[in-house]
Amino acid sequence: MSRTRSASRTEPEAELIELRDVHQRFGAVAALRGAGLSLRVGEVHALLGENGAGKSTLLRVLAGLQAPDRGELSVRGRVVHLHTPRDAWDEGIGLVHQHFTLVPRLTVLENLALGVRGPSGGWRGGMRLPLEHVAQRAREVAAATGLAIRPNEVVERLSVGDRQRVEILKVLLREPRVVALDEPTAVLAPAEIERLLALLRQLAASGRTVLIVAHKLDEVLSVADRVTVLRAGRTVLEAERASVNARLLADAMLGQEAREAYDNAPVLGRGSVVGGNHRVQARPGHTECIACLERVEVWPAGEAAAAEDPGAEISLDVHRGEIVGVAGVEGNGQRELALVLSGRRAPVRGRAVLPPDPAFIPQDRSREALARDFDLAENFALALHRQGPWRHGPLLRWSALRTTSEKLLTRYRVLAEGTHALARTLSGGNQQRVVIARELEAGHDLLVAENPTRGLDLAASAFVHGELARLREGGGIGIVLLSTDLDEVLTLADRVFVMVRGRLLEVPAAERTRSGVGELMLSASAAADEGVEKEAWPGDA
Amino acid sequence: MSELLAPFFEASVRLGVPLALAALGETITERSGVINIGLEGSIIAGAFAGALGALAWGAPGGAIAGLMAGGVAAAVFAFFALGLGADQIITGTAVTIGGLGLTAAAYETRFGPTGTALSLPTLDPLPVPLLAELPLLGRALFAQPVTAYAAYLLAPVLWWYLQRTAWGLELRAVGEEPCAAEAAGVAVVRTRVFATLFGGAMGGLAGVHLSLAHTATFAEGMSAGRGFIALAVVVLGRWNPLGVVAAALLFGAASALQFSLQALGLNLPYQLFLALPYLLALLALAGWVGRTRAPAALGQPWPAGR
Numbered sequence: 054m055s056r057t058r059s060a061s062r063t064e065p066e067a068e069l070i071e072l073r074d075v076h077q078r079f080g081a082v083a084a085l086r087g088a089g090l091s092l093r094v095g096e097v098h099a100l101l102g103e104n105g106a107g108k109s110t111l112l113r114v115l116a117g118l119q120a121p122d123r124g125e126l127s128v129r130g131r132v133v134h135l136h137t138p139r140d141a142w143d144e145g146i147g148l149v150h151q152h153f154t155l156v157p158r159l160t161v162l163e164n165l166a167l168g169v170r171g172p173s174g175g176w177r178g179g180m181r182l183p184l185e186h187v188a189q190r191a192r193e194v195a196a197a198t199g200l201a202i203r204p205n206e207v208v209e210r211l212s213v214g215d216r217q218r219v220e221i222l223k224v225l226l227r228e229p230r231v232v233a234l235d236e237p238t239a240v241l242a243p244a245e246i247e248r249l250l251a252l253l254r255q256l257a258a259s260g261r262t263v264l265i266v267a268h269k270l271d272e273v274l275s276v277a278d279r280v281t282v283l284r285a286g287r288t289v290l291e292a293e294r295a296s297v298n299a300r301l302l303a304d305a306m307l308g309q310e311a312r313e314a315y316d317n318a319p320v321l322g323r324g325s326v327v328g329g330n331h332r333v334q335a336r337p338g339h340t341e342c343i344a345c346l347e348r349v350e351v352w353p354a355g356e357a358a359a360a361e362d363p364g365a366e367i368s369l370d371v372h373r374g375e376i377v378g379v380a381g382v383e384g385n386g387q388r389e390l391a392l393v394l395s396g397r398r399a400p401v402r403g404r405a406v407l408p409p410d411p412a413f414i415p416q417d418r419s420r421e422a423l424a425r426d427f428d429l430a431e432n433f434a435l436a437l438h439r440q441g442p443w444r445h446g447p448l449l450r451w452s453a454l455r456t457t458s459e460k461l462l463t464r465y466r467v468l469a470e471g472t473h474a475l476a477r478t479l480s481g482g483n484q485q486r487v488v489i490a491r492e493l494e495a496g497h498d499l500l501v502a503e504n505p506t507r508g509l510d511l512a513a514s515a516f517v518h519g520e521l522a523r524l525r526e527g528g529g530i531g532i533v534l535l536s537t538d539l540d541e542v543l544t545l546a547d548r549v550f551v552m553v554r555g556r557l558l559e560v561p562a563a564e565r566t567r568s569g570v571g572e573l574m575l576s577a578s579a580a581a582d583e584g585v586e587k588e589a590w591p592g593d594a
Numbered sequence: 595m596s597e598l599l600a601p602f603f604e605a606s607v608r609l610g611v612p613l614a615l616a617a618l619g620e621t622i623t624e625r626s627g628v629i630n631i632g633l634e635g636s637i638i639a640g641a642f643a644g645a646l647g648a649l650a651w652g653a654p655g656g657a658i659a660g661l662m663a664g665g666v667a668a669a670v671f672a673f674f675a676l677g678l679g680a681d682q683i684i685t686g687t688a689v690t691i692g693g694l695g696l697t698a699a700a701y702e703t704r705f706g707p708t709g710t711a712l713s714l715p716t717l718d719p720l721p722v723p724l725l726a727e728l729p730l731l732g733r734a735l736f737a738q739p740v741t742a743y744a745a746y747l748l749a750p751v752l753w754w755y756l757q758r759t760a761w762g763l764e765l766r767a768v769g770e771e772p773c774a775a776e777a778a779g780v781a782v783v784r785t786r787v788f789a790t791l792f793g794g795a796m797g798g799l800a801g802v803h804l805s806l807a808h809t810a811t812f813a814e815g816m817s818a819g820r821g822f823i824a825l826a827v828v829v830l831g832r833w834n835p836l837g838v839v840a841a842a843l844l845f846g847a848a849s850a851l852q853f854s855l856q857a858l859g860l861n862l863p864y865q866l867f868l869a870l871p872y873l874l875a876l877l878a879l880a881g882w883v884g885r886t887r888a889p890a891a892l893g894q895p896w897p898a899g900r
Contacts, residue, residue, distance in 0.1 A: 139779040154774035156767045168778030182760045
């Protein structure tokens with residue numbers, strides 16, 4: 054990658070932003086225990102770390118959303134105290150949130166105008182909604198950055214990638230000196246990621262400072278000028294891009310021992326995946342079909358997506374002993390497909406033949422799979438209580454349930470203080486282990502897993518992947534893996550599909566690469582994007 | 595026909611106005627994400643304070659006292675539900691029960707238990723020249739007390755406020771997605787407190803209409819469930835001030851129907867007609883109005899997870 058570096062970067066330069074010795078405690082959890090970060094003018098700076106390392110907390114401190122227990126923030130050498138987001142803007146710091154902070158039922162333009170007061174403040178500023186003013190500014194910024202958006206569209210009808218562009222534009226409208234982005238690539242298709250990274254370089258070249266939080270090393274290495282690594286709330290590494298490599302960063306993120314343990318974990322690939330999979334042809338065919346969708350429509354009638362894509366149908370057979378992988382950009386119907394396959398929702402149209410009571414690992418485990426204020430034995434009981442060993446007539450056999458729970462906690466290596474621990478007290482990775490343990494213990498024929506490793510750290514992800522692979526080898530169960538993590542799907546699945554606008558497209562074995570699947574993902578939505586530029590901005594004559 | 599219809603329309607508006615005032619206030623409250631079912635408490639407080647104020651300072655003074663009393667009742671709700679993060683439904687119920695009880699007790703203390711009807715200075719109808727002479731609807735719409743004109747006027751003003759001002763946008767954002775609003779620099783709690791106080795003051799004004807315009811007296815529990823009907827009116831009006839006024843007039847018409855039907859001499863128990871607005875409320879809440887979507891954060895505490 055060729056890149057122009059300004060001469061000033063090689064000289065020692067005053068730090069634009071400096072965070073020193075930041076401490077932040079939430080109840081019993083110390084999220085930050087001496088984190089530091091320094092940002093220079095015109096650089097792309099990557100902030101790396103495992104889940105729970107404190108990246109998001111540090112960003113919240115920087116954006117004025119969280120006043121730290123201890124620590125110092127200085128802007129151009131001047132110590133400042135940020136108590137509200139407005140304080141942060143006044144210092145020129147803008148945050149693009151991980152979970153977008155757009156109001157779904159407002160239009161793009163209304164979202165951009167939210168919180169913006171016209172040139173006259175106070176009483177008159179509140180009375181007037183400066184839509185034309187904002188539209189004018191947005192058009193200028195959009196033209197300068199190539200961020201194409203549809204100003205009059207209601208946000209809830211936008212794709213995730215479009216929402217992100219609106220979110221970025223919203224931050225840029227405030228003319229920040231520092232643009233901080235929290236895991237911006239997590240929700241994007243490969244081509245969109247490239248577009249985003251190019252935009253970040255462009256912003257840095259125009260003199261702004263970009264701080265990107267990420268967990269994918271290759272992306273970071275391709276875009277960053279400097280890197281800061283957090284581990285367990287502390288800054289453990291701060292370095293120029295040129296002086297680090299992927300292995301060094303992984304060591305810094307995980308600690309060396311943990312990284313080696315991860316390397317030896319049972320699942321093969323991380324990072325880039327090459328096409329071709331030796332299991333491809335072998336599995337289906339001679340095995341029993343356990344779940345079958347015939348011409349199923351998943352979009353609920355009346356929703357915008359249904360109106361835009363009439364007649365989107367899905368037909369799919371799932372066999373024992375295979376993993377069917379479904380990739381796709383979020384919001385293309387995977388959620389709805391998962392709900393249908395897991396028996397939680399009837400298909401809008403078509404026929405779904407499913408085994409009784411399929412196992413389901415939903416994306417949002419802490420809300421959909423676990424009762425947060427139940428203890429672990431009670432959470433296990435939720436799925437197991439209908440079966441013989443654990444009940445006696447109308448009564449539950451609590452002692453048997455406790456025994457089973459203890460056994461499962463041990464087998465799945467859940468870090469918890471016994472079966473009486475409340476589900477909410479567990480970390481995300483351990484909650485996921487509980488869900489997997491429970492869903493598999495009940496002995497189902499079909500497992501539907503929806504983004505099963507989202508939000509998990511590398512070790513926990515490796516564990517989940519190992520379990521899925523082990524189940525497949527067992528041959529008794531069919532697995533549908535729906536994931537926005539393309540690498541995950543390519544690594545694990547026997548057959549790979551891409552979900553695009555409510556349709557399921559099978560990926561031929563030859564095209565089973567990141568770029569091949571990425572093209573397929575975007576091909577169907579490209580048609581929709583063509584209308585983007587044509588829509589008029591308010592104020593256009 | 596017109597000698598039958600004109601009084602019917604007039605009664606519809608007269609009965610619809612307190613609903614419209616309370617529901618307009620509650621619309622603003624709910625658009626900010628707060629459901630204040632203590633509205634009934636604001637109405638009865640407004641009716642009582644209106645009566646006291648009217649005795650002391652005349653009808654206009656009573657109106658201002660009622661307005662403020664409704665706001666005070668809502669301030670109690672806001673302190674517990676928004677300041678301390680108490681459950682909105684329970685807090686609202688407490689304010690309603692407390693408001694009904696306190697006004698009844700205060701009424702007895704002040705005026706004795708005999709229940710002799712008070713005779714209060716009233717907010718008299720102010721016929722609008724010319725418009726009031728229109729046939730059929732003229733008197734119904736334009737020979738009403740000042741509270742009715744307040745409702746007519748506020749509906750478009752509040753619509754404009756919600757849709758066309760920066761404040762309105764911020765208020766809607768707070769009711770839909772408080773996280774997003776906060777990130778955009780909007781003070782979520784302050785916005786909600788303001789919207790709640792406004793809603794309470796409007797409830798107080800509805801109470802003033804009851805005691806000073808509708809009846810010229812105060813009676814225990816004279817709000818008679820109008821706060822709850824107003825909640826249904828908000829749903830039927832789809833959280834839109836213009837729709838809300840139309841819905842309030844519809845409910846007023848349902849109430850007025852009982853008089854007209856009795857006048858027709860139908861041989862049905864009158865309680866059946868009394869129940870009509872409540873049946874309408876049930877239908878409205880059951881989604882008869884189609885798929886209406888409440889503000890997404892309605893009733894949710896802020897900060898979340900408290």
